[in-house]
Every structure is written in C-alpha cells, then in structure tokens.
Amino acid sequence: xxxxxxxxxxxxxxxxxxxxxxxxxxxxxxxxxxxxxxxxxxxxxxxxxxxxxxxxxxxxxxxxxxxxxxxxxxxxxxxxxxxxxxxxxxxxxxxxxxx
Amino acid sequence: xxxxxxxxxxxxxxxxxxxxxxxxxxxxxxxxxxxxxxxxxxxxxxxxxxxxxxxxxxxxxxxxxxxxxxxxxxxxxxxxxxxxxxxxxxxxxxxxxxxxxxxxxxxxxxxxxxxxxxxxxxxxxxxxxxxxxxxxxxxxxxxxxxxxxxxxxxxxxxxxxxxxxxxxxxxxxxxxxxxxxxxxxxxxxxxxxxxxxxxxxxxxxxxxxxxxxxxxxxxxxxxxxxxxxxxxxxxxxxxxxxxxxxxxxxxxxxxxxxxxxxxxxxx
Numbered sequence: 001x002x003x004x005x006x007x008x009x010x011x012x013x014x015x016x017x018x019x020x021x022x023x024x025x026x027x028x029x030x031x032x033x034x035x036x037x038x039x040x041x042x043x044x045x046x047x048x049x050x051x052x053x054x055x056x057x058x059x060x061x062x063x064x065x066x067x068x069x070x071x072x073x074x075x076x077x078x079x080x081x082x083x084x085x086x087x088x089x090x091x092x093x094x095x096x097x098x099x
Numbered sequence: 100x101x102x103x104x105x106x107x108x109x110x111x112x113x114x115x116x117x118x119x120x121x122x123x124x125x126x127x128x129x130x131x132x133x134x135x136x137x138x139x140x141x142x143x144x145x146x147x148x149x150x151x152x153x154x155x156x157x158x159x160x161x162x163x164x165x166x167x168x169x170x171x172x173x174x175x176x177x178x179x180x181x182x183x184x185x186x187x188x189x190x191x192x193x194x195x196x197x198x199x200x201x202x203x204x205x206x207x208x209x210x211x212x213x214x215x216x217x218x219x220x221x222x223x224x225x226x227x228x229x230x231x232x233x234x235x236x237x238x239x240x241x242x243x244x245x246x247x248x249x250x251x252x253x254x255x256x257x258x259x260x261x262x263x264x265x266x267x268x269x270x271x272x273x274x275x276x277x278x279x280x281x282x283x284x285x286x287x288x289x290x291x292x293x294x295x296x297x298x299x300x301x302x303x304x305x306x307x308x309x310x311x312x313x314x315x316x317x318x319x320x321x322x323x324x325x326x327x328x329x330x331x332x333x334x335x336x337x338x339x340x341x342x343x344x345x346x347x348x349x350x351x352x353x354x355x356x357x358x359x360x361x362x363x364x365x366x
Contacts, residue, residue: 001103003147004212009110011205013117013136019198020120023191028172029126032133035164036117039140042156050101050147053217055230058149062227063235065152065159066242070249072164076171077256083175084259092186 006047013040027079027089031072038068100216105146112139130169137161149222286312298324 013036020033042061049057083089116132116139123129137160144153187193220226231239266274276282286301286309298317300308313323 001101001106003101003216004209004214005106006101006109006143006147007212008206008209009106009113009143011209012114012202014205015198015202016114016117016120018201019194022194022197023121026126028168028175029120029129032129032168033120035160036120036133036136039137039160042152043140043143046144046147046149046152049149049222050219051214051216053220055220055222055226056234058152058222058227059230059235061149061152062155062231063238063242065155066246069159069164070245072167073249073253074256076167077253079171080175081256089175 003047003050006050007044010040010044010047013037013043025090025092027082027091028076030091031075031079034075035068035072038064038071101146105142109139109143109146112136112142126172127169130165130172133168134161134165137165148219151222151224151227288312288314296324298322 017033017036017040020036021030024030024033042064045057045061045064047057049055049061079089113136116135119129119132123132137156141153141156141161144150144156272282286303288301289296289299298313300310300323301312303309308325310318310323317323
C-alpha cells in the first residue's frame with residue numbers, strides 16, 4: 001500500500017481538528033483540536049519522509065513535537081490564568097470585552 | 100511497502116476517536132479519545148519505518164501532554180458545562196462547511212499525486228541522531244532555548260502574588276492564645292487502656308476527665324466511657340455481674356465485650 005494514503009489520513013485528521021477548533025467553546029477541547037492538527041501534520045511529515053526515503057521529515061516531526069510540548073505548557077498556563085481571573089474556561093466569555 | 104492491514108487499523112483507531120472532538124459532551128471523554136488517537140499515530144509511525152518517533156510519540160504525547168491536559172481539566176473544568184447556544188448565527192454549519200472544504204481540497208489534490216516510494220531509511224535512534232546533530236544542530240540548540248523559555252513563561256503565567264504578608268509561627272501562636280483556644284495540642288484519650296480505649300477520656304492533673312480528648316464521633320454516637328466506671332470494672336474483674344455491665348466492660352475470663360450503650364440500636 002502506497003504511503004500516500006497516510007497523507008490522506010492526515011488530511012482527514014487535520015480537518016476534524018480544525019472543525020473542533022471552530023466549533024467547541026471549551027478552551028481545553030479547542031486546544032485538543034489544535035493538538036490533533038499538529039499531530040496530523042506530523043503524520044504527513046513522517047509519511048513524506050517514508051516516500052522520499054530521507055530522514056529530514058522525521059527530524060522535522062521531532063521538532064514539531066518539541067514545539068508542541070512547549071506550546072501545550074504555555075497554553076495550559078494561559079487557560080489556568082484565564083480561569084483564575086474569570087472563573088470560566090469558555091472561549092466566548094472573554095468576548096464580552098467588546099461591549 | 101506498508102501493510103494495508105496496518106493502515107486500516109490505524110485509520111479506524113484514529114479517525115473514530117478523533118470524531119469525539121466534535122460530538123462528545125464531556126471533556127474527560129474527549130481527552131481519553133485523543134490518547135487513543137495518539138497511540139494509533141504511534142503505531143502508524145512504527146509502520147512507516149520511524150520507530151524512534153513512534154516511541155517518542157507515546158512518551159511525549161500520551162505520557163506527558165495528554166496527562167497534562169487531564170491534570171488541567173481536573174484542576175479547572177471537569178464540572179464546567181459547555182454552553183451550546185450560538186453567539187454567532189450559523190456558526191456550527193459554517194464550521195462544518197469550512198472543515199469539510201479543507202478536507203475536500205486536500206484529499207482531491209492528494210488523490211492525484213503519484214510518487215513512487217523510494218527505498219526506506221529506517222529512522223532508528225542512531226540514524227536520527229546523525230541527522231539531528233549534523234545538519235540540524237543549530238535548530239536543536241534553539242529548541243533547547245525555546246523549551247526553557249516556555250517553562251519560565253508557564254511559571255510566570257501561573258504565578259500569583261502574595262497579597263497578605265506571611266504569618267510567622269509566633270504570630271499564629273499569639274493569635275491562638277488571644278482567641279482563648281488551647282495553646283497546646285489536645286490530650287490523647289485512653290487512660291486505663293485495656294481495650295482500644297479511644298472512648299475513655301484523658302485526665303488532667305487534678306484527676307478530672309478531659310471530655311474533649313475523645314473524638315466527637317464517639318460522643319455523637321454515645322459510645323464514650325467514663326474513666327472511673329472503667330477503673331472499677333478493671334479492678335473488680337471477679338464481679339459476677341461483669342457481663343451485665345454496659346459500655347464494653349471486659350470480663351475476667353474472656354476477651355469478648357458486651358455491647359455498648361447505643362450500639363445495639365444501630366445494628
């Protein structure tokens with residue numbers, strides 16, 4: 001089976017993740033959608049690395065994982081700070097700032 | 100070539116739990132489904148000749164990232180209701196349409212691609228390390244700086260300043276004396292311990308029982324024993340009416356105790 005099928009699978013996962021980001025109000029769930037999109041990109045990178053027989057794609061996926069770990073730490077810290085300030089993690093609540 | 104069985108197993112193992120992001124109600128269920136997706140992706144990496152990345156995926160994503168998600172979920176939002184009313188009109192359909200459009204666009208382009216796969220280079224740790232510390236060594240250093248910055252940033256973000264000055268131990272003690280509370284610890288129960296004498300009050304230097312040394316629970320159940328009564332029983336174990344005595348008095352020749360006051364009607 002051609003590894004390009006994994007890239008198609010990655011495209012499907014990416015769309016599911018983007019739909020979750022657009023749809024959900026819970027900040028943590030939307031954040032998990034972002035994680036799914038990052039992982040879909042990783043899967044595409046690894047599949048391309050397999051197709052081309054080079055290791056650069058896998059190294060890039062490794063870098064994406066490192067950046068995603070840093071991003072999760074900062075993002076969850078932001079969510080905790082938001083919860084402390086407003087007692088909610090809904091993404092719509094801060095919109096009341098616009099009046 | 101990649102085994103078709105592996106591909107379909109991975110596809111089902113990732114897409115079906117991923118759909119819970121859109122349809123599941125509880126955030127904890129979604130987090131566990133995403134853990135399942137991550138494990139499926141790790142299997143895909145191993146199948147795509149990247150065993151090192153597969154292991155890293157398990158360790159970093161299911162082990163660290165998703166557990167961090169669950170941790171924060173338990174901390175802030177596990178009982179938060181998600182409001183389903185729409186603040187933007189038709190947002191749900193716009194979201195579905197946009198995501199479907201992205202999927203259609205990507206798949207229609209990818210469906211026409213025909214690349215003949217080259218011979219695989221297995222991404223075992225040695226090979227990855229040669230590339231990582233060869234061509235990409237500068238990126239590696241920058242990522243180290245990024246990780247440290249992220250850790251410090253998270254510390255700053257979750258830091259709360261102390262609004263009141265810290266109370267020292269002597270201040271706590273002075274406040275306790277001022278409030279009229281006992282300045283020392285409560286005495287332990289259990290004088291004349293013959294059985295588990297948590298129900299017998301301790302005594303003060305004058306010999307009077309200190310009632311509050313017995314647990315409030317025993318007091319509420321009326322299971323407290325009187326110290327003097329208990330002593331009489333102990334000193335007079337040849338009393339033939341011993342077994343008739345209340346409050347769990349021990350008899351001379353057996354370790355069995357009679358039921359206490361109030362214990363009967365709870366059974």
